Amino acid sequence: MPLDQTSYDELPYTCNAMPYAQPERLATVATLIGMTPPPVQSCRVLELACCDGSNIIATAHNLPEAECWGVDFSAQHIANGRKLIKALGLQNITLKQMNILEIDDRFGTFDYIIAHGIYSWVSSQVQEKILSICKNHLATNGVAYISYNTKPGWRTTLREMMLYHIANDSAGRTIQLKKLLKFFTQATADAKDSYGRFLHEDLNHFNQLPASFIFEEFIDEENEPLYFYQFMERAQAYGLEYLGDALFPGATNDVHQEQMMDFLHNRHFRHTCLCHHRAV
Numbered sequence: 347m348p349l350d351q352t353s354y355d356e357l358p359y360t361c362n363a364m365p366y367a368q369p370e371r372l373a374t375v376a377t378l379i380g381m382t383p384p385p386v387q388s389c390r391v392l393e394l395a396c397c398d399g400s401n402i403i404a405t406a407h408n409l410p411e412a413e414c415w416g417v418d419f420s421a422q423h424i425a426n427g428r429k430l431i432k433a434l435g436l437q438n439i440t441l442k443q444m445n446i447l448e449i450d451d452r453f454g455t456f457d458y459i460i461a462h463g464i465y466s467w468v469s470s471q472v473q474e475k476i477l478s479i480c481k482n483h484l485a486t487n488g489v490a491y492i493s494y495n496t497k498p499g500w501r502t503t504l505r506e507m508m509l510y511h512i513a514n515d516s517a518g519r520t521i522q523l524k525k526l527l528k529f530f531t532q533a534t535a536d537a538k539d540s541y542g543r544f545l546h547e548d549l550n551h552f553n554q555l556p557a558s559f560i561f562e563e564f565i566d567e568e569n570e571p572l573y574f575y576q577f578m579e580r581a582q583a584y585g586l587e588y589l590g591d592a593l594f595p596g597a598t599n600d601v602h603q604e605q606m607m608d609f610l611h612n613r614h615f616r617h618t619c620l621c622h623h624r625a626v
């Protein structure tokens with residue numbers, strides 16, 4: 347079953363402010379590549395699937411002259427975010443409870459568009475919409491950020507193991523998954539072979555994360571890791587070009603070279619910054 351609005355209301359996701367998904371970082375990546383991005387202090391920013399606003403609220407707080415917008419379809423997430431905005435007394439941020447699919451021309455253009463932790467877990471229709479929002483709502487020299495799970499490193503084996511385990515017991519699946527992770531983490535603790543050690547490190551990492559993260563990361567029916575070059579083919583179809591990675595700004599903006607590095611490093615996640623074709 348795909349995760350919908352109700353799933354998130356029932357098991358709210360734990361969100362955080364992310365330094366790599368902030369306008370300052372995106373502007374830095376763009377500047378390093380030779381582009382002149384919009385001034386950060388007074389920028390207009392949109393965060394898609396903003397959860398409870400933890401990230402975009404931090405933006406609004408740090409950049410009091412910026413105009414910040416966050417969109418998420420979970421009523422619970424948006425209500426939590428609005429409470430925090432009120433407590434902080436912020437006037438430069440709006441959180442809207444709505445489906446990304448409903449974003450239209452009334453939103454206008456944004457200097458920075460951020461979509462973290464969403465692209466890999468939604469239908470192809472929503473994926474297309476995210477790219478079309480970047481094409482149609484990004485200012486001429488603006489920067490868009492989209493993160494996604496990448497091959498070859500994304501943990502397909504862990505996902506399939508979990509799906510197999512809960513196939514016959516969907517009722518208590520969150521508890522089942524936590525138990526499974528704990529059991530396998532212990533079972534691989536003394537592994538001597540390279541695969542066992544590799545698996546243990548991953549299991550140990552996820553074993554310490556909240557149930558809502560495990561659930562969202564692995565159990566959503568929609569979950570499509572893809573190669574970086576495949577993501578870029580999709581982005582280029584919308585007239586968007588690769589600027590750099592928000593987490594590894596020292597990397598190149600050459601898609602082929604970056605793809606080869608992903609093979610070498612078994613990369614599992616990317617934080618891709620995009621701009622309009624010929625903006626650099």
Ligand SMILES: C[S@@+](CC[C@H](N)C(=O)[O-])C[C@H]1O[C@@H](n2cnc3c(N)ncnc32)[C@H](O)[C@@H]1O
Nearest residue numbers: 354359361395397418419420445446462463562
């Ligand atoms: C895994 S959370 C990620 C949240 C946040 N961006 C982060 O990375 O911490 C996914 C979020 O996307 C929201 N979401 C999923 N599909 C959506 C859609 N079609 N429209 C709006 N929000 C959506 C969920 O409500 C949830 O808050």
